[in-house]
Amino acid sequence: MDPLNPILDVFSRVWDCTARRTSVIRKLQENLNSLRDAMDRLKHLKNDVKAKLDLTEVQRMRPKEEVQFWIQSVEAMEGQVNEILEEGTQQISNRCVGGCCPKNCWSSYKVGKSVAKKLTAVERLRSIGNFSDVAHILPPADVEEMPTRLTVGIDSMLENVWKCLREDQVGIIGLYGMGGVGKTTIMTKINNEFCHVNHDFHVVIWVVVSKESNAWRVQKDIGYRLALSFPNDSSLSSRATQIFNSLSKKKFVLLLDDIWDRVDFQAVGIPFPNSENKSKVIFTTRSEALCGRMEAHRKIRVECLGWEEAWDLFQKMVGEEALNSHPEIPKLAVVIAKECAGLPLALITIDRTMASKKTPL
Secondary structure (H helix, E strand, C coil), X not given: CCCCHHHHHHHHHHHHHHHHHHHHHHCHHHHHHHHHHHHHHHHHHHHHHHHHHHHHHCCCEEECHHHHHHHHHHHHHHHHHHHHHHHHHHHHHCCECCCCECCCHHHHHXXXXXXXXXXXXXXXXXHHCCCCCCEEECCCCXXXXXXXXXXXXXXXXXXXXXXXXXXXXXXXXXXXXXCCCCHHHHHHHHHHHCCCCCCCCCEEEEXXXXXXXXXXXXXXXXXXXXXXXXXXXXXXXXXXXXXXXHHCCCCEEEEEECCCCCCCHHHHXXXXXXXXXXXXXXXXXXXXXXXXXXXXXXXXXXXXXXXXXXXXXXXXXXXXHHHCCCCCHHHHHHHHHHHCCCCHHHHHHHHHHHCCCCCCC
């Protein structure tokens, strides 16, 4: 064995160690530039992720915890990198011999080592930040409160509907009456009442059906409330299957406003309400006969307001100031209120006009 081998081995190791440390010092400026560029790219990525999160706020979604933690990590990294960049720049400016030799090799080496580590950490954060999704879809609110108008004389009607809702054997309730009598207002009150009372329904869904509606539109509105996603080329039956599978797992209330023809529950995907699933469907229509075709377990007729109730509503809508603005207006108001024949919609429409009147002309 050559007696010089151990010495050469030690020398080689010392040389490798020295070379590595020298390389860290020599490449300080290069690594500082790389770190600065990498941090800029990371900040741009963070801004993109935050922009996606801003969009999710209006899309009923909840940010993922890992995304929020990543943003916090990036913001913390920004402060750390700024400190390292400042230290590194100071080390470069303190060099002597034309800027090639550091005054304090050990200090310069430590800073260079920190720069290299931060560069690796920044690149790692940037690789993690390429999220395919930044938020979870939130489950729908059980009830969405809706704006409603001033009402009088419907308390007994609402109580009647709530009584039916409490009966297990009553799954489908039909509210019928002539146009303008207040069926939609009553439905709105029913919907909003679920926001203020304790109940065990998983979801309350409001759908305006109307004369021009079709099964696809009904499916679309129900699907939105259930947070379902329908492919653009999906068929009526495939959407019905999605809706059925979702509603079958829930105790639901479905409010169908202003229906003009029979809604085919099977075609749309609505499980038939019964005493087993204890779900409910409430609908409004102008036709009593349609209540039969919808297989309503209870039919409730919505009638015009009596004179006292109609006059009360009229006065509240017009306002005391308008009624007392001219001696002839109260007499005219009584005549007009009677002409409305107790129809709330007609009363409200006329009231809006009279509220700005100061003279009977």
